[in-house]
Amino acid sequence: MAQAAKQLSFAALRRQIKTERPANVYLLHGEEGYYIDALAEAFEALVPEADRDFNLYTFYAPETDINTVVDTCRRYPMMADFQVVVVKECQAVGANELNKLVPYVGASSNTTVLVLCSRGAKCKSKELEKAVAANGGVVFESVKLRNVSEAIAGFVKEKELNIEPKGLAMLADYVGSDLSRIYNEIDKLTVALPQGAMVTPEVIEKHIGMSKDFNNFELVKAMSERDALMAYRIADYFKSNPKNNPFVLTISMLWTYYSNLLLLLYSKDKSEAGLCAQMGRKGNWLSPDYKSGMRMYNAWQLIEILRLIRRADCATKGIDSRRDPYDIVRDLLFNILNATGRV
Structure with a gap:
């Protein structure tokens, strides 16, 4: 599969998943769980609903033998260009167990997209992280949200909308640092507003329910x-x-x-x-x-x-x-x- 950039932002990676041929291996890890959940869903969505019984596999690291994951990755997809294998909760297993994936990462299958999710913590295996980056895979670190306003502004821009400074401050005040809520509230605006529209305090009051005068x-x-x-x-x-x-x-x-x-x-x-x-x-x-x-x-x-x-x-x-x-x-x-x- 195509070589991928080793470090991408959340928006860029999600866009790449939708528009480009994916890399063979992705390591998603870090403190902010929302980004990892959203990206895992995006990878799962690559497999059409009708084909998921054959070409989408989801494992939970604490309950799965790594050899089973590797054997699954070596299989050929059924009537498709590739299959998707998602391994969740990698943060719950030790480095020694994760290291068993390193040989596979070094010679990964071109017909499998392997997605390793370490939600809420960095990957415990430095060896695995290095192997993914060195072999054309993608390592995405989901950093804890530090600036709510920047996150909101970035997502509004991604949705091809504009926002006034007061509207930005109101949203930051209203939704706090809950990323899931931030994205859900702005999705409401995406449905209600045309492309390129301005998000004003009046728009927020009408479509989200926050008072423009009492906040x-x-x-x-x-x-x-x-x-x-x-x-x-x-x-x-x-x-x-x-x-x-x-x-x-x-x-x-x-x-x-x-x-x-x-x-x-x-x-x-x-x-x-x-x-x-x-x-x-x-x-x-x-x-x-x-x-x-x-x-x-x-x-x-x-x-x-x-x-x-x-x-x-x-x-x-x-x-x-x-x-x-x-x-x-x-x-x-x-x-x-x-x-x-x-x-």
């Missing part, structure tokens, strides 16, 4: 401007819609915002690029929320606020408190807005 993005904006009335309205909305507005996420976003704000106040480079770098972000565009916050809060107030957020976080977890978490969040907003900086 954590707008809450941070209200707090940055010390708009108490709007902040309390959003807090009350959260309490009336707890399923879509978990208080844990609200406290986390407040912590992120105010801790970043403290970093910005102490930054020596006050240019937008310098301030972004201070927060560990690329680019030279600073959110207006941070610009407003730098005017509204001083360092001593921010130190007090971070203490208040930590106490509120403990209280919502039942430490020295049995109050409704949303009432604790509302009181936290009041205390933040009235922080004097006495610590």
